[in-house]
Amino acid sequence: MRIVVLNGSPRETNSFTYQYLRYIETNFPEHEYVVHHIGRKIKKIEKDQVYFDSILKDIQAADGVIWLYPVYIQLVPSQLKRFIELVFENNKQTYFKGKNATSLSTSGKFYDHLAHYYIQAISEDFGMNYSRGYSAEMMELMKKDERKRLRKFFLQFVIQCENKTTTANYYSPLTFNYPNYKPINIEKQQKTKNYKVTVLTDATKSDVSLNNMIDTFVKLMPCEVSVVNINEADIKGGCLGCLNCAAENICFYSDEYMDIFKQQIIAADALVYAFKTKDRYFSSKMKIYLDRAFFNGHRPVFMGQQQAYFVSGPLRQMPILREALEGMSEVGRANFVGIVTDEYEDSKKITKLIQNAIDGMLWCIENEKYVSPKTFLGVGGHKIFRDLIHTYQIVFPQDYRYYKKEKLFDWPKVFFGQFSIFLKPLMRIPSFRRRFFAMSGKYQTRLFDRVIKKEVTEKTKK
Ligand SMILES: Cc1cc2nc3c(=O)[nH]c(=O)nc-3n(C[C@H](O)[C@H](O)[C@H](O)COP(=O)(O)O)c2cc1C
Structure with a gap:
C-alpha cells in the first residue's frame, strides 16, 4: 500500500x-509512506506550482x-x-477523488x-471516502x-484502502444564492458614547456584502x-x-501582532469579528490571526467583553464554524452577542440585525458587562484548560500563576460536603436510601425557596 x-x-x-x-x-x-510536510512548506507550495503539482500527483497515485x-x-x-484553499483555488479536487482518507491528530x-x-x-468535498479519524x-x-489502539486503527484503515471502501457522506455540498447586502439611507449616528469598539476583519475590496456590513455597523x-x-x-x-511564548507570553515573531492583540482586541469593550467564509470555515488569513493568539496562553482574557460575528457566506450550512464561534466566546468568558450573516434576500433585514447587535452590545456593557451563562462549550472548554494548565504547569508557568490568582483551579466539591462521610455508608442501606430520595424533593424545594424569597425581598427593598 x-x-x-x-x-x-x-x-x-x-x-x-x-x-x-x-x-x-x-x-x-x-507499506510505503510518502510524507509531505505541508505545515512547514506552505510558503513554498504557494509560490512553486511545480512543487504543488508534485504533491498532487503523489496523492493521485496513493x-x-x-x-x-x-x-x-x-x-x-x-x-x-491554506493548503486546502489552494486545492480549491486551483480546482485540483479531482486529484483526491475516490481515495480513502482519514485523520490522525494530537491535541x-x-x-x-x-x-x-x-x-x-x-x-467529502474532494470526493474522498473518509473514515473516522x-x-x-x-x-x-x-x-x-x-x-x-493506534495499531488497530491503522490496520482497519489499511483494510478500507485495500477494499476501496465506500463511506457515508455527512455533509451536503455548500450552496449560496443570496444577493449582496446593499444598505440604503443609513444615517451616521452621533458618537455620544465613549466605549472602545473594534472590528477585526480580513475583508478585501471585492467583499461587497462584508464591507457594507462593517460600514453600516460603524455608522450606526x-x-x-x-x-x-x-x-x-x-x-x-x-x-x-x-x-x-509559553514561559513569558512573548511571541518570537517581531511584528505588529502582539500590539494589535493587546491594544485593539483585548482592550475593547465590544469586538466584532467580520469575515467571509472560505471553504467551510473562515480564511487561513484569519486563522493565522487566531493561531498567533496562542502567545497569550490559555488565559480567558476577554472576560466581560461583548463579542459579535458578522459573516458573509452560507454559515447556516456550517455547523462546525458556528460551534467554533460560540465556543470561542464562551471559553474566552466573553458575552456571545450573536452572529449576523448575509443569508437574506432583504438587505433591510440585515440592517435591522446589525442594529440589534449594537443594541445588545450596548445594553450588556451598560448592565455590568452582562455575560450569558456558559453552556457545555464554555464549561467543558474551561475544564480541559484547567486540567491542562495544572498538568503542564512547568511548560505554562504564566498561565499557572494566572489560574491560581483568578481562582480558576475550581476543582469540583463533594455534594453535601463533610456530611458525605456519614452519608456514604448510610446510603448503602436500602431503607435509608429510599427515605433519602423520598425526602430529597422536598428538601431541594425548601433550599430553593429560601433563595427565591431572599431575592424577592432584595428587589422590594430597592
Ligand atoms: C497555536 C496552537 C494552538 C493550539 N490549539 C489547540 C486547541 O485548540 N486544542 C487543543 O486541544 N490543543 C491545541 N494546541 C496543542 C496542540 O494541539 C498539541 O500540542 C499538539 O500535540 C502539537 O502537535 P505537533 O507537535 O505535532 O505540532 C495548540 C497548540 C498551538 C501551538
Whole structure:
C-alpha cells in the first residue's frame, strides 16, 4: 500500500503528531509512506506550482491519504487550511477523488472534534471516502494500551484502502444564492458614547456584502469604532508551534501582532469579528490571526467583553464554524452577542440585525458587562484548560500563576460536603436510601425557596 501523509504541523519531523506516524511506520514497514510536510512548506507550495503539482500527483497515485495534524485553535493549523484553499483555488479536487482518507491528530482534546469534522467535510468535498479519524492526546503514545489502539486503527484503515471502501457522506455540498447586502439611507449616528469598539476583519475590496456590513455597523454605532484589517497589518506568518511564548507570553515573531492583540482586541469593550467564509470555515488569513493568539496562553482574557460575528457566506450550512464561534466566546468568558450573516434576500433585514447587535452590545456593557451563562462549550472548554494548565504547569508557568490568582483551579466539591462521610455508608442501606430520595424533593424545594424569597425581598427593598 502506498499511503500519502499530509503533515499539517509546522514543526515538521519534531512534531508530536509525527511521532505517531513514526510508530505506525515502524510497526507496519510493509507499506510505503510518502510524507509531505505541508505545515512547514506552505510558503513554498504557494509560490512553486511545480512543487504543488508534485504533491498532487503523489496523492493521485496513493492508495490512501492520512491527514496528519495537531489541533490548533479548534481546527487544523492555518498552514494546512491554506493548503486546502489552494486545492480549491486551483480546482485540483479531482486529484483526491475516490481515495480513502482519514485523520490522525494530537491535541489537548480541546475542540479536537471540530478539526476532525472539518477535515471530514473537506475530504467529502474532494470526493474522498473518509473514515473516522484518530484523535490522540499528545502524550498518549507513551501508554501501551493506546499504542495497541493506534495499531488497530491503522490496520482497519489499511483494510478500507485495500477494499476501496465506500463511506457515508455527512455533509451536503455548500450552496449560496443570496444577493449582496446593499444598505440604503443609513444615517451616521452621533458618537455620544465613549466605549472602545473594534472590528477585526480580513475583508478585501471585492467583499461587497462584508464591507457594507462593517460600514453600516460603524455608522450606526453611537461611539467611535476602530476597524483593524489584518490584511493591512504587519503579521509576518502563522504560528510555528515553537512554544517560545509559553514561559513569558512573548511571541518570537517581531511584528505588529502582539500590539494589535493587546491594544485593539483585548482592550475593547465590544469586538466584532467580520469575515467571509472560505471553504467551510473562515480564511487561513484569519486563522493565522487566531493561531498567533496562542502567545497569550490559555488565559480567558476577554472576560466581560461583548463579542459579535458578522459573516458573509452560507454559515447556516456550517455547523462546525458556528460551534467554533460560540465556543470561542464562551471559553474566552466573553458575552456571545450573536452572529449576523448575509443569508437574506432583504438587505433591510440585515440592517435591522446589525442594529440589534449594537443594541445588545450596548445594553450588556451598560448592565455590568452582562455575560450569558456558559453552556457545555464554555464549561467543558474551561475544564480541559484547567486540567491542562495544572498538568503542564512547568511548560505554562504564566498561565499557572494566572489560574491560581483568578481562582480558576475550581476543582469540583463533594455534594453535601463533610456530611458525605456519614452519608456514604448510610446510603448503602436500602431503607435509608429510599427515605433519602423520598425526602430529597422536598428538601431541594425548601433550599430553593429560601433563595427565591431572599431575592424577592432584595428587589422590594430597592
Ligand atoms: C497555536 C496552537 C494552538 C493550539 N490549539 C489547540 C486547541 O485548540 N486544542 C487543543 O486541544 N490543543 C491545541 N494546541 C496543542 C496542540 O494541539 C498539541 O500540542 C499538539 O500535540 C502539537 O502537535 P505537533 O507537535 O505535532 O505540532 C495548540 C497548540 C498551538 C501551538
